[in-house]
Amino acid sequence: MKKLLALVLVFMLALGVLSACGTPAADPTEPPADDGGDVTTPDDGGENTPASDVTISVAALQSAYENNYPGMWQEVCDAFTAETGIKVELVVEMNLEDVIGPAMQGGEYPDVIHLATGRPAGLTEQFIKDKNIAEITDVLSMTVPGEDVTVGDKLIEGFVNDSSGTNPYSDGKTYLAPMFYGPCGLFYNAGLLEEKGWEVPTTWDEMWELGDKALEEGIYLFTYPTTGYFDAFFYALLYEAGGDQFFYDATHYAEGIWDTEEAQACFDILEKLASYTNPITPAQANNQDFTMNQQLVLDNKAIFMPNGNWVIGEMAEAPRAEGFEWGMIPLPAITEGGDRYSYTFFEQAWIPAGAEHIDAAKQFLSFLYSDVAAEIFAKGSGVQPIEGIVDNLSGDNGVYYSVYENGAKAALGTFASFKSVAGLNTAAEVFFDPFNSLVSGTQTMDDYITNLKSASDQMRANLS
Amino acid sequence: MEKNKARSRFIVLCVAPAVILFLIFMVYPTLNVFRMSLFERGAYSPTETFVGFNNFKSLVSDAYFIRAMQNTILLIVVVTIITFAFALVFAGILTREKVRGKELLRVIFYIPNILSIVVISGIFSAIYKPENGMLNSILSLFAGHQVTTLWKGENLVMLSLIIAMVWQAIGYYMVMYMASMAAVPQSLYESAGLDGAGRVKQFFQITIPLIWTNIRTTLTFFIISTINMAFLFVKAMTSGGPNGASEVALSYMYGQKDAGLYGYSMAIGVVIFLFSFILSALVNKVTKRTPLEF
Numbered sequence: 001m002k003k004l005l006a007l008v009l010v011f012m013l014a015l016g017v018l019s020a021c022g023t024p025a026a027d028p029t030e031p032p033a034d035d036g037g038d039v040t041t042p043d044d045g046g047e048n049t050p051a052s053d054v055t056i057s058v059a060a061l062q063s064a065y066e067n068n069y070p071g072m073w074q075e076v077c078d079a080f081t082a083e084t085g086i087k088v089e090l091v092v093e094m095n096l097e098d099v100i101g102p103a104m105q106g107g108e109y110p111d112v113i114h115l116a117t118g119r120p121a122g123l124t125e126q127f128i129k130d131k132n133i134a135e136i137t138d139v140l141s142m143t144v145p146g147e148d149v150t151v152g153d154k155l156i157e158g159f160v161n162d163s164s165g166t167n168p169y170s171d172g173k174t175y176l177a178p179m180f181y182g183p184c185g186l187f188y189n190a191g192l193l194e195e196k197g198w199e200v201p202t203t204w205d206e207m208w209e210l211g212d213k214a215l216e217e218g219i220y221l222f223t224y225p226t227t228g229y230f231d232a233f234f235y236a237l238l239y240e241a242g243g244d245q246f247f248y249d250a251t252h253y254a255e256g257i258w259d260t261e262e263a264q265a266c267f268d269i270l271e272k273l274a275s276y277t278n279p280i281t282p283a284q285a286n287n288q289d290f291t292m293n294q295q296l297v298l299d300n301k302a303i304f305m306p307n308g309n310w311v312i313g314e315m316a317e318a319p320r321a322e323g324f325e326w327g328m329i330p331l332p333a334i335t336e337g338g339d340r341y342s343y344t345f346f347e348q349a350w351i352p353a354g355a356e357h358i359d360a361a362k363q364f365l366s367f368l369y370s371d372v373a374a375e376i377f378a379k380g381s382g383v384q385p386i387e388g389i390v391d392n393l394s395g396d397n398g399v400y401y402s403v404y405e406n407g408a409k410a411a412l413g414t415f416a417s418f419k420s421v422a423g424l425n426t427a428a429e430v431f432f433d434p435f436n437s438l439v440s441g442t443q444t445m446d447d448y449i450t451n452l453k454s455a456s457d458q459m460r461a462n463l464s
Numbered sequence: 465m466e467k468n469k470a471r472s473r474f475i476v477l478c479v480a481p482a483v484i485l486f487l488i489f490m491v492y493p494t495l496n497v498f499r500m501s502l503f504e505r506g507a508y509s510p511t512e513t514f515v516g517f518n519n520f521k522s523l524v525s526d527a528y529f530i531r532a533m534q535n536t537i538l539l540i541v542v543v544t545i546i547t548f549a550f551a552l553v554f555a556g557i558l559t560r561e562k563v564r565g566k567e568l569l570r571v572i573f574y575i576p577n578i579l580s581i582v583v584i585s586g587i588f589s590a591i592y593k594p595e596n597g598m599l600n601s602i603l604s605l606f607a608g609h610q611v612t613t614l615w616k617g618e619n620l621v622m623l624s625l626i627i628a629m630v631w632q633a634i635g636y637y638m639v640m641y642m643a644s645m646a647a648v649p650q651s652l653y654e655s656a657g658l659d660g661a662g663r664v665k666q667f668f669q670i671t672i673p674l675i676w677t678n679i680r681t682t683l684t685f686f687i688i689s690t691i692n693m694a695f696l697f698v699k700a701m702t703s704g705g706p707n708g709a710s711e712v713a714l715s716y717m718y719g720q721k722d723a724g725l726y727g728y729s730m731a732i733g734v735v736i737f738l739f740s741f742i743l744s745a746l747v748n749k750v751t752k753r754t755p756l757e758f
Contacts, residue, residue: 104508120703123508126724130509227705280594283614286703289589301595354510420506420724422522423529429708436706442618443707 055087056360060114062094063347064310065180069380076376080367083145086360097121109352111361114179116347117165117414118231120287122426124348128168128175128417129464134351134358137174142366151366154386156181158412159346163248165414166348169464170252177365180382181346183328183403183410184232186304187311189297189320190327192219202340203333204269211276214303220278223302225290225311230432231414232343233306234266236331239341239411241265252416253460258453265334271445274438278302282436291315298324308345309400313381328400330408341411342403346385419462430455494737501731506724519731528708529732532716535622536736539694539712540743542626544686547633552679554634555641556667560653570642574635581632581693585700588628592616616702621710625697629690637682644678645671673756680751684744691740713739 060066060073077088093099096115101123103109117124127133140152140160152160159178162170166178193200198214201207211221224230238247242262249257257263278301284292294311296302298320312326330342349368351361367373374384383389383401390401404410415427430452437443501519505512523529554573558566576584591598592615603611615624648671656666672679695714698704704711704719711719713736720729 101508107510120722122722122724126506126508126722129724130506130511132506132509226703227707280612280614282618282706283592283594283616286616286701286705288585288701288703289593289616292593420728422519422720422725422728423526425528426723433705433707437618440614440618440706 054357054360055089056111056357056364057089057091058112058114058364059091059093059096059100059110060349061096061116061347062092064313065377065380065382066092067380068313072376072380072382076368076373079370079372079376080145080364083367083370083372084363086363088364097123104352104354107354109354109356111355111357112349112351112364114347114349116179118228118428124176124350125417125426127350127352129420131169131464132353133175134353134355134361135173135175136177136351136362136365137172139177139362139365140174142362144370145363145367146370146372151369154369156385156387156389158410159385163244163251164412168417170416176348176350177368178385179347179349179368180377181344181385182308182310182383183330183400183408184236184306184308184343184345185328185330185403185408186233187297187307188304188327188329189300189324191323191325192300192303192321193327194325195323200327200329201332203336203338204272205336207332208272208276210303215276219300220296220302221276221304222273223278223281223293223296223305224285224435225293225305225307226285226287227432227435228428229306230435231428232308232345233331234431235413236341236343236411237266237269238262239409240331240334240339243339247411247413251413252463253418253456255457255460258449258456267445267449269334270435271438274435277439279439282440285436291318294318328403330403340408342408343411346412416459417464418459419464421458421462424455424458424462427459430459497730497733497737500727501734503727503730505726507721507726512727515727519728520735522728523731523735528711529713529716531708532711532713533735533739535711536691536694536713538622539626539629540687540690543629543633543690544683546626546630547637548682548686550630551634551637552641552672555638555645556671558638559642559645560663560667560671570639573638576632576634577636579632581696582700584628584632585697588624588701592624616706618706618709621702621706625694625701625710628701629693629697632693633689637685640678640682641675644675648674673753676751676753677755680748683747683751687740687744687747691736 058073058077066072073090073092077090081087091099091110096113097119098121100110100113101121113124115124117128140155141150143150144154155178158164159181160166160174162172164178166174166176168175190200192198196214196217198210199206201210207221214221224233235247235251238250242250242260246257246260246262250263278296281293281296281302284290291314293302294305294307294315295318297305298315298318300321309328330340333340349365351358351365355361369384369386374386374389377384378389378392383393390398390405393401415431434443434448434451438445438448500512502514502516503512504515504519557563558570563569579587594600594612594614597615599615600611600613603613614620652670652674653666656670661669691712691714694712695718698710698712698715699718702710704715713732717729717732717736720732
């Protein structure tokens with residue numbers, strides 16, 4: 001009896017382990033909850049018919065932009081309601097995945113979600129993989145509420161196409177609406193280079209020269225916050241090495257692509273860069289300590305780091321070396337006079353396929369590109385990808401966005417989405433994470449390339 | 465007879481809410497974990513496909529899972545042994561010896577247990593910082609030159625996790641051991657002392673056998689809490705890095721869910737469940753002794 005009791009007790013305790021992991025999931029076969037509330041989807045109406053008695057729910061990530069200007073999203077929603085009469089229920093959270101995730105597992109979806117790819121929880125990626133996002137190609141031809149131009153006319157060219165990431169299945173159909181764009185590049189202390197009389201490198205060869213010079217003074221050439229920041233870096237590097245077609249092939253895991261000369265040029269740069277990286281970087285390249293790596297740049301212990309302009313706000317309160325001044329350059333060219341690229345990072349807004357009011361949600365998406373909305377977003381430094389917006393930017397922001405006017409080409413796009421397979425890591429884990437090991441010397445470049453090739457083959461076989 | 469019936473009905477009514485809640489929120493989800501491990505689905509997708517034991521087959525050949533499992537086992541073994549030894553010795557000293565500020569020490573030892581893991585990981589970030597971190601500064605003092613050991617680097621990250629986990633757990637187990645040690649009658653020690661048994665002998669011959677039931681219980685606690693705590697520590701301190709070097713079973717499971725492999729992560733859950741269950745049962749079996757009465 002005692003034995004039995006002990007066993008039962010042990011079983012209960014073991015149960016406790018799982019209770020931490022197993023959330024009660026609703027029956028997935030159940031249709032989306034239909035509570036008969038404000039179900040007045042205007043599917044019979046034209047696309048621009050205001051359905052004023054509809055309430056849509058919008059879930060947006062509380063990112064740096066919202067923090068810069070609290071109430072930004074609410075203001076946009078209010079403006080939308082004023083324009084169209086459609087009411088909006090807004091959720092803005094920093095941990096948006098945790099807030100809307102459980103309800104979505106139960107089949108209740110917000111009508112519009114603003115949540116970029118590349119987040120640790122990968123919620124948007126999962127929706128892409130599951131083909132669980134509503135197609136919004138027709139939004140491009142919709143008139144922006146309150147204006148007489150279409151969304152497609154307002155968007156800056158190049159943001160919506162098969163390789164930019166808005167058409168995840170590369171079939172000419174758009175599923176993700178581009179939001180808040182920003183140039184990414186190598187951030188550095190302009191004051192330091194000026195003080196030492198060092199020239200800002202324009203080619204990788206000049207980069208290595210600078211690295212040698214700096215190391216003599218105990219300054220490393222390079223650091224990175226976490227390996228996640230290599231996405232922008234890596235994409236721009238691919239573009240530099242082989243241009244549009246090579247980028248497209250590489251990000252779609254084309255056969256033999258990693259054996260080409262262009263790929264080898266990228267690997268050579270990565271390998272060399274690892275040897276020029278401040279060796280303490282990998283130990284701090286995690287979500288807890290990444291600001292310490294950014295601090296290395298502020299303290300003149302490393303010169304360059306890949307980043308986006310949000311880093312300025314992020315490190316605003318941090319102590320810094322005397323005469324510190326932010327600077328940003330696109331990636332140095334591989335050959336003298338070669339193309340230089342700066343990756344254009346942008347976020348995404350999308351409509352879950354299970355959303356209740358898809359038509360009203362599409363109107364909301366199109367409203368996000370109105371001048372009214374763009375102006376409100378700009379107050380929080382969120383820059384919408386619409387024509388002519390750079391002219392209206394002020395101060396620091398103008399400087400960063402003008403990088404493209406100073407000769408750098410814009411690099412857009414991401415790795416193609418592939419079906420998840422057990423034992424196959426995500427693209428970030430395969431392509432970027434090992435850089436930690438390259439820096440600490442626990443993995444050789446050959447190992448990295450071998451792993452990358454076999455993973456790439458599997459990704460190609462599972463392209464969604 | 466009537467009275468008995470009424471009484472039973474009353475008891476059933478009293479127990480029912482707890483039982484129902486337990487069934488809904490513990491038993492059903494757990495069974496669901498087993499069911500879902502046989503399916504392939506994304507966390508948010510409404511469709512699922514039955515794949516039988518395919519998820520488990522993939523697990524066997526998944527090198528990343530095996531590494532995560534190895535790390536988990538390493539933590540269970542090392543953290544348990546070190547925490548167990550320290551907690552027992554400290555508890556012995558604090559109950560048996562005349563130490564000044566005993567109460568204060570007990571509180572100090574217990575404090576880490578009250579702190580949230582996020583706070584602890586913040587503290588250890590400062591301790592492990594490569595430059596000007598507390599640990600490296602102290603080492604530099606002795607070494608005579610600037611030490612920049614990468615405590616959270618690939619080679620030492622598991623050791624760093626172990627140190628933090630032991631530091632966090634000692635107080636809790638110490639207090640548990642102290643409670644049962646206090647119940648051991650003083651007279652036993654006195655008579656052992658008269659027979660010539662020293663402090664150490666008394667500890668091994670009297671204290672440990674008499675608190676054996678308590679030790680057995682805590683061993684099960686160790687296994688379960690190390691598996692759970694390892695997840696929290698890894699999430700907060702290292703995010704599984706660098707390059708996956710500190711990934712443990714639960715954090716790997718969580719990551720697979722985010723990668724869109726819900727069924728697969730449930731299969732990992734099942735493996736962890738069975739693993740912890742069997743391990744606990746084994747430990748329970750091996751440490752079985754006839755309880756001593758006193």
